[in-house]
Amino acid sequence: MSCATTGPPSLGGRESGLTFLEDVLTGLRGRPKQIPSKYFYDERGSILFDRICQLEEYYLTRTELDLMERFAPEMGEALGAGAMLVEFGSGSSVKTRYLLDCLKDPAAYVPVDISGEHLFKTSLELASDYPEIEILPVCADFTRPFALPRPSRAPARVSVYFPGSTIGNFVPDQAAAILRRIVDLCGAGGGLIIGIDLKKAVGDVEAAYNDRLGVTAQFNLNLLERINRELGADFDLSNFSHRAFYNPDEGRIEMHLVSRKSQSVRVGGESISFSPSDTICTEYSHKYTVDEFSTVAAAAGLTLEREWTDPGRQFAVLHFKI
Ligand code: AVI
Numbered sequence: 662m663s664c665a666t667t668g669p670p671s672l673g674g675r676e677s678g679l680t681f682l683e684d685v686l687t688g689l690r691g692r693p694k695q696i697p698s699k700y701f702y703d704e705r706g707s708i709l710f711d712r713i714c715q716l717e718e719y720y721l722t723r724t725e726l727d728l729m730e731r732f733a734p735e736m737g738e739a740l741g742a743g744a745m746l747v748e749f750g751s752g753s754s755v756k757t758r759y760l761l762d763c764l765k766d767p768a769a770y771v772p773v774d775i776s777g778e779h780l781f782k783t784s785l786e787l788a789s790d791y792p793e794i795e796i797l798p799v800c801a802d803f804t805r806p807f808a809l810p811r812p813s814r815a816p817a818r819v820s821v822y823f824p825g826s827t828i829g830n831f832v833p834d835q836a837a838a839i840l841r842r843i844v845d846l847c848g849a850g851g852g853l854i855i856g857i858d859l860k861k862a863v864g865d866v867e868a869a870y871n872d873r874l875g876v877t878a879q880f881n882l883n884l885l886e887r888i889n890r891e892l893g894a895d896f897d898l899s900n901f902s903h904r905a906f907y908n909p910d911e912g913r914i915e916m917h918l919v920s921r922k923s924q925s926v927r928v929g930g931e932s933i934s935f936s937p938s939d940t941i942c943t944e945y946s947h948k949y950t951v952d953e954f955s956t957v958a959a960a961a962g963l964t965l966e967r968e969w970t971d972p973g974r975q976f977a978v979l980h981f982k983i
Contacts, residue, residue: 682892682929689933689941696884698830698916698944702776703887709880716876718868721826724976725856729759729824732969732978736854737763739967739980743817747771747846749803749827749839753783756824760854761791768816769795773803804831804839809846819847826858826976829913829947833957836947840961844983853963853981859974860948863907870905870914870946878903881916881943894928904940912953916944951977 681700688695702710714722729736740746742765748757751772761770770787774780777800784798795814801807809819821843828836843853858866870877881903885896901918908915920935927933949957954977955965963981970977 685888685892685894686929686931689928694933694939694941696888696941696943700887701880701884701944703883703891706880706883706887709876709883712876713872713880716869716872716874718872720865720869720975721858724971725824725826725978726756728856728969728971728976728978729756733759733763735967735969736760736978736980737765740764740820740852740854741818742766743768744820744852745769745771745809745812745816745818747773747809747819747821749773749821749823749843750775750825751780751783751798752776752825753779754787756856757822758787758790760822761787761794764794767794768814769797769810769812771797771799771810773799773801773807775800775802803842804835806842818850818852820852820854821847822854824854824856824978826856826946828855829858829949830945831947832945833947837957837961840958840963844962847983849983851983852966853958853983854978855981856976856978857951857954858946858948859970859977860912860950860953861973861975863909865975866914866948867905867907870916871903875903877905877916881905881918884943885918888928892929894926896926897924900924901941907948911945912948914944914946914948915942916946917942951979954979955981 684697713719745768751774754772772780772784780798780800784796788796795812797810799807799810882898885898888894889896900921902921904917904919905914917940920937920939922937924935925932951968958981962983965979966982967980968977
């Protein structure tokens with residue numbers, strides 16, 4: 662295994678303290694107030710997210726895992742022999758193992774993640790479990806240009822794996838830009854396997870972001886705790902509450918932190934005022950139909966080849982060709 666590190670770390674909220682402060686202040690000065698969702702993932706935020714993935718109400722992870730378990734052989738077939746597989750936001754590569762088990766004579770596996778420590782630990786485990794696959798981790802922000810490593814054997818094609826419906830956390834223009842970047846990265850003959858959360862009954866999708874145990878609420882409020890700790894702010898967490906709802910016009914879940922009263926908070930030496938029911942928008946999670954997503958992807962140069970969905974059509978894993 663060799664390692665390539667490209668570009669400044671930024672996704673996963675690991676920017677310098679200065680960028681974090683600038684992003685938070687810009688977001689809190691604006692109307693509506695907004696903080697980028699990438700800042701959820703400090704150490705506690707990542708642990709809380711792992712707990713979310715195991716919640717009864719959060720159908721996304723288990724449904725996608727189930728699809729991977731059942732259909733990975735077909736996905737391996739679809740990707741074809743000799744591919745170099747690049748994963749966007751690889752994390753601990755849990756879902757990827759199903760795919761790695763079914764790849765035909767892969768040229769290499771390239772996990773791309775902003776969290777270097779996590780990435781290299783996972784890559785070492787994969788290198789030991791898959792000695793026949795060249796593992797070439799890249800520590801980079803996949804929303805920005807990064808260079809692909811050169812495997813020892815020339816790949817027949819480059820394909821991207823982008824699971825987890827992470828694409829849903831980007832507004833449509835950003836999602837389109839990421840898909841265009843994937844097309845540029847793979848070039849002609851390449852492909853994309855991507856997980857998307859499908860549109861469904863509002864009650865089911867809202868329940869996934871309003872779990873009974875309140876883990877999603879803790880995950881949301883942890884953002885303020887992080888800002889207090891890392892930026893010396895003085896948010897009183899008991900003065901904010903979690904709200905998540907489906908916005909049917911935009912086809913997305915919106916997560917907010919709602920001010921319970923009129924208050925001022927000091928952030929980076931600046932005073933930010935909140936009136937009662939003022940909110941900070943912390944995340945969008947877009948839901949698509951297969952047709953809607955295929956249209957966005959087509960504009961980026963991707964053609965839908967196959968779709969795999971569960972019987973309840975909650976989640977889809979889609980294969981596109983360039
Ligand atoms: C990472 N992402 C796909 C999750 C989602 O469902 O949009 C993040 C999340 N936010 C609250 N719960 C889970």
